[in-house]
Amino acid sequence: MNFIKQSALPKEGLSIESLMELLFYREEFLTIASHELKTPLTALKLHAQVFKRNSIKNTVTHYEKKQVDALVEQMESQANRMGKLVDAMIDISRIRSNQMHYLKEPFNLSETVNSVLKHQFIEHPLQQFSVKLKENITFIGDKKRIEQVFSNVLDNAVKYGKKLPIEVKLTQRKETIFFSVTDLGYGISEKDKKRIFNYFQRAIPASEVSGIGLGLFIAQEIVQAHGGEILVKSDIAKGSTFKVVLKKGNAP
Amino acid sequence: MNKPICIIDDDDEDVRSVMCYALEFEDIKTLPLENGIVALEYLSKLSPKDYPCLIVVDYTMPGMSGIDFIKTLRNEFPESLGKIPIALVTARIPDKNEYDLENLKILIKPIDLSDFLNLAREYYPSPLNTHSSF
């Protein structure tokens, strides 16, 4: 019968069970993601409404410039938080549906690390970094995506590094490139080391350090698509080293 | 009459601070706390005359969810702390029988400022009352 033929899945296709599992994960993902979105949305909306209310009551003249600046800054940061989350959700849905497309262009990886670092210095003026960079390492791949990986790993080192100095190294041995970031912060227990690479998996409560738990999942996907891997070495309460290993000539 | 202060119990710093900010603008005093466990600990040390007039609590918090916090208060201290009015903040429209709890207000994210202020005013003693004793 035609109908059966059409609906039958290819031999190597997914079973009903694994399809159900995929559906379940999608549901779960959407539930968590919308929860995560509604929190900064609440903060942003309340901020805007407080502002509006006071403007209507004509108490705006009582605002000091400093207060207005602080308010607007907070609104901006909530909007940014939502923007980041939406970006991450789009990335994840691309990853899950195999729609992540990577450029394959030669670029100067040392410069990429430099520009990511420059950004970090501006964002976190009080954070100490010690940097050892090999100049002029070239790599073929998606520059923007690799940049994203480095930023994610650095963001984490700053977030979970307890404000202690961070060591950043970019080295090359033969055809292998190593980007490593070492912090002296929280560290990661043995049982969490694998888990944190899954989406929405976090090992530190949001009341201590906020985050959504998508950064490493996406970073790992990008690195693997470039034929590389991310390695973790860590001792709980002592610190962590995340090492991105890329092989020249293994472009996506 | 409980003390004119609202407890804002939310693990998200941004939400917690803007809620306090919004209320302070209306001359409503607030006390921010960052999770259910901290709030329980704080409340259990209070003498009844210092009980807050309202607790606003987030549903999703690490360690102890908002709903577990409410159940603990009401089951373990039914005659004292359990009587403090509570508003639960949640991202999801709750099922009818999910919170089978009396005297529970629900605020759904993203919260509307006027709903939030109206709710606080409902429980917060009006300035006239608090100042008339002077």
Ligand SMILES: Nc1ncnc2c1ncn2[C@@H]1O[C@H](COP(=O)(O)OP(=O)(O)OP(=O)(O)O)[C@@H](O)[C@H]1O
């Ligand atoms: N340098 C680090 N030191 C200690 N723990 C870390 C470090 N980097 C990551 N982790 C742990 O791994 C978890 C997952 O990290 P990931 O970057 O995926 O998410 P996040 O930082 O929580 O949120 P975001 O998606 O905003 O980056 C973190 O929540 C944290 O528990």
Ligand SMILES: [Mg+2]
């Ligand atoms: Mg992160």
